Amino acid sequence: MMSNPANKIIVMMMFVGLLSSPNASAHSGATGVVKQRMDAMSDMADAMKAMASVVKGKQEFDPVLFIQNGEVIVGHSDTLLGLFPEGSNEGSSESLPAIWQQWDDFVSISDRTKTEAKELVKMAKNGSELRPLTKQFVKLAGNCKACHKDYRKKK
Numbered sequence: 001m002m003s004n005p006a007n008k009i010i011v012m013m014m015f016v017g018l019l020s021s022p023n024a025s026a027h028s029g030a031t032g033v034v035k036q037r038m039d040a041m042s043d044m045a046d047a048m049k050a051m052a053s054v055v056k057g058k059q060e061f062d063p064v065l066f067i068q069n070g071e072v073i074v075g076h077s078d079t080l081l082g083l084f085p086e087g088s089n090e091g092s093s094e095s096l097p098a099i100w101q102q103w104d105d106f107v108s109i110s111d112r113t114k115t116e117a118k119e120l121v122k123m124a125k126n127g128s129e130l131r132p133l134t135k136q137f138v139k140l141a142g143n144c145k146a147c148h149k150d151y152r153k154k155k
């Protein structure tokens with residue numbers, strides 16, 4: 001199970017920053033597509049948090065949790081790219097112009113996120129145990145992190 005401290009540390013590290021809710025008031029002015037993608041991202045963060053609580057042993061293992069939350073991420077990654085029209089990083093947006101300068105790379109990270117989330121759902125449906133699910137979860141989280149590293153303003 002998740003008693004391996006090294007795994008725990010990896011998971012904790014991945015979530016520092018990644019899932020910390022941004023200053024809500026800083027985003028209260030967001031509108032339109034910027035608001036839509038912030039909401040989509042927050043939704044994905046909630047899904048990741050729900051799975052993380054199982055991975056960290058704070059909640060009992062239930063494959064349904066990985067299926068449902070994995071599907072939330074698959075669903076959002078389907079529409080994510082449409083929420084980044086060129087140059088839409090004004091106001092309280094934390095999007096970097098690099099998104100549109102390196103659009104192909106941005107697209108491929110988004111595609112990978114979807115692929116890894118789909119794999120997680122499939123594994124959970126096929127009766128996978130917590131350990132391999134955790135590995136896949138960490139892989140998925142790595143894509144959130146990779147994209148933020150290059151394309152989201154540091155706070």
Ligand code: HEC
Pocket residue numbers: 018019020021022027034037038039041042044045046048073089092093094095096106107109110113140141143144145147148151152153
């Ligand atoms: C393809 C790139 C990409 C992927 C993949 C990605 N994000 Fe993001 N994320 C961004 C960008 C860019 C922003 C900044 C959006 C803005 O403010 O305009 C962001 C913002 C966020 C925010 C802040 C939302 C807000 O209210 O301001 C959270 C939380 C977040 N992402 C979580 C996640 C999680 C969890 C995942 C993985 C399941 C993920 N993201 C995957 C690019 C990505």
